[in-house]
Amino acid sequence: MKRSALLRITLAAVICTAIAGMLFKTNFQDTIEDTLADKAGVAGNNTSAVPLQDQPAFSFDWTNEATLDSAEYALIKRLGVPKEAIRVLEDIHFYDDGRIRLEIQDPHNAEHLDEYYYEKGEWQQPKPVVTSIKDPWQERLFSLDKIAFRAVSRIAKTFRKKKQEIEGAADVTHIYLVNTRKGLLWYPRSFEGSRERYAVEFELTGQLRLFERE
Numbered sequence: 001m002k003r004s005a006l007l008r009i010t011l012a013a014v015i016c017t018a019i020a021g022m023l024f025k026t027n028f029q030d031t032i033e034d035t036l037a038d039k040a041g042v043a044g045n046n047t048s049a050v051p052l053q054d055q056p057a058f059s060f061d062w063t064n065e066a067t068l069d070s071a072e073y074a075l076i077k078r079l080g081v082p083k084e085a086i087r088v089l090e091d092i093h094f095y096d097d098g099r100i101r102l103e104i105q106d107p108h109n110a111e112h113l114d115e116y117y118y119e120k121g122e123w124q125q126p127k128p129v130v131t132s133i134k135d136p137w138q139e140r141l142f143s144l145d146k147i148a149f150r151a152v153s154r155i156a157k158t159f160r161k162k163k164q165e166i167e168g169a170a171d172v173t174h175i176y177l178v179n180t181r182k183g184l185l186w187y188p189r190s191f192e193g194s195r196e197r198y199a200v201e202f203e204l205t206g207q208l209r210l211f212e213r214e
Contacts, residue, residue: 060098060121062175063156068149071100071118076144078123081107086144089113089137093176094152103129105141113137142179147204154206155186162211168194190214 061067076083087105094100100118104126114126131137152175159172169191176187186202191211201210 060096062094062096062098063153063160065150065153068094068153071123072149074123075116075118079104079107084143084145087141088144088179090140091176091178092147093174094149096156096171096173100149105138110138140179142184146184147177151186151202151204151206155202158202158208158211159191162191162198166191166193166196166198 076086079086085107087107089103089105092100092102098118098120101115103113103115106112106114111131113129113131115129116126117124155175156172159175163169163171172188172191174188178185178187184204186204186206189200191198191200197214199210199212199214200208203209
């Protein structure tokens with residue numbers, strides 16, 4: 001075979017090899033890109049994780065006695081002592097959005113006082129309260145077994161009913177128990193509409209004792 005013919009054959013083989021390599025590389029890259037795109041599409045369509053905006057909002061119905069029972073039991077369990085051994089300072093505050101706040105003497109150290117805060121269905125980590133030896137705060141303590149949280153549900157129901165009966169009456173959003181010189185009293189102790197005002201009193205159980213126009 002002549003040298004020129006051999007040279008042409010060799011050159012043609014080199015060109016064919018280069019073209020084949022380019023085609024293989026292009027097809028391989030396309031395959032990889034398609035695979036990655038498919039995986040990305042699957043990940044993007046994965047709905048197993050609920051978006052934050054679709055998560056149910058916390059709801060709290062303080063007219064439901066079981067709801068308040070649950071909060072009370074959770075507190076007793078957290079403290080790890082019988083209910084009668086839990087000593088509260090001065091007052092307990094309940095709000096219609098589910099918040100509860102009170103200050104409790106440490107059952108294991110009588111010199112310590114802690115604030116307990118209930119929010120969104122859970123008791124938060126208690127916070128230490130600064131006290132003074134000049135303030136005899138222990139004298140203002142009362143035992144938690146004097147009342148049940150469910151009393152708040154009964155009081156809230158009463159105010160809700162009276163609101164429907166009295167023109168211009170506003171919603172009651174804050175119910176609280178106070179340790180006074182007269183003993184433990186539930187507040188508010190008044191209720192008013194746009195034309196009239198009423199004196200209100202409740203038993204410790206939450207039952208209505210007095211509701212009369214002033």
